[in-house]
Amino acid sequence: MKEGLATDGAEPLLVANSISRRFISGGRRVTALDDVSITLSAGETLGLLGPSGSGKSTLARVITRLIEPDAGEVSFAGQDWLGLKGSALRRQRRLMQMVFQDPLGAFNPRASVLSAITDPLRIHRLAPRGQWRMRANALLDRVQLPASLLDRGIGEISGGQRQRVALARALACEPRLIVLDEAVSALDVSIRGQILDLLVELQRQDGLAYLFVSHDLAVVKAVAHRVAIMDAGRIVETGPTGRVIAQPSSPMARALIAAVPRLHQERPR
Structure with a gap:
């Protein structure tokens, strides 16, 4: 591999x-x-x-x-x-980013997939607000998830999907x-x-x-x-x-x- x-x-x-x-x-x-x-x-x-x-x-x-x-x-x-x-x-x-064993515990359980991924863009000022959704779409694509998940809650997706979202959030930080x-x-x-x-x-x-x-x-x-x-x-x-x-x-x-x-x-x- x-x-x-x-x-x-x-x-x-x-x-x-x-x-x-x-x-x-x-x-x-x-x-x-x-x-x-x-x-x-x-x-x-x-x-x-x-x-x-x-x-x-x-x-x-x-x-x-x-x-x-x-x-x-x-x-x-x-x-x-x-x-x-x-x-x-x-x-x-x-x-330097970290991905944990428990992806649910690493997120605000009330957060959406979109906010979870775009938080690093906001905190580190990596993109203007108008580009956040576009960047989140691209990051989901990189971890092989559909853009339709963006407005879902973190608690509404599977464990495997959450771990991919955790990777997308890490990648957002470049x-x-x-x-x-x-x-x-x-x-x-x-x-x-x-x-x-x-x-x-x-x-x-x-x-x-x-x-x-x-x-x-x-x-x-x-x-x-x-x-x-x-x-x-x-x-x-x-x-x-x-x-x-x-x-x-x-x-x-x-x-x-x-x-x-x-x-x-x-x-x-």
């Missing part, structure tokens, strides 16, 4: 270096991230894989500035991402990186495959980078150029997806592979 990636020695789009984050839970100090480092190039998909509680979603939220790390550095598009504040951060935020946190795990198998194909096509068209967070190795195998395996707040293995699957070196990678029956047999498409 995925296509090959040539970075031609370019500087990485995203560099997270020595990220640590701890929480207090039940009176105990819990380490969610322990000295985690990753890089991601323009046009590349990095699969962030691990079991529940391994720290992958916490890392995604640190990278998107939804939570702050206790230590570490993040560079995005050549800037000190963690150092940005106020209006400077707001200006740059549109370049991002360079989209972080997908278990973005297809709640969808049935047939819809999941369609969304994965769509992500690959959008990446081909726009040169998008994806940080693809998942517990499902079969899904990551379909879209990721590289994979980073997490366990107990640390990255325990990283490398090209095919190599990690064929020759895993960490116990966690071997356990994830063993949990997927017939992983090496391609699903008929």
Whole structure:
């Protein structure tokens, strides 16, 4: 499904270096991230894989500035991402978007599809008001949804359609990186495959980078150029997806592979 990636020695789009984050839970100090480092190039998909509680979603939220790390550095598009504040951060935020596992929870449930998609155009002043509906139509077309959905409520459309609307809203911001946190795990198998194909096509068209967070190795195998395996707040293995699957070196990678029956047999498409 995925296509090959040539970075031609370019500087990485995203560099997270020595990220640590701890929480207090039940009176105990819990380490969610322990000295985690990753890089991601323009046009590349990095699969962030691990079991529940391994720290992958916490890392995604640190990278998107939804939570702050206790230590570490993040560079995005050549800037000190963690150092940005106020209006400077707001200006740059549109370049890094996030799509969540629960598309309904990510929207105002009373919003229309039109308002959900055009909010970024309004907030970031990316188009005059008179062009909003036209732009929303074009964005729905890009995610393979009919324009007739524009005036429907978010709660009136299916889960697969909502996830496509979430992608359309992210694309409205003209991002360079989209972080997908278990973005297809709640969808049935047939819809999941369609969304994965769509992500690959959008990446081909726009040169998008994806940080693809998942517990499902079969899904990551379909879209990721590289994979980073997490366990107990640390990255325990990283490398090209095919190599990690064929020759895993960490116990966690071997356990994830063993949990997927017939992983090496391609699903008929």
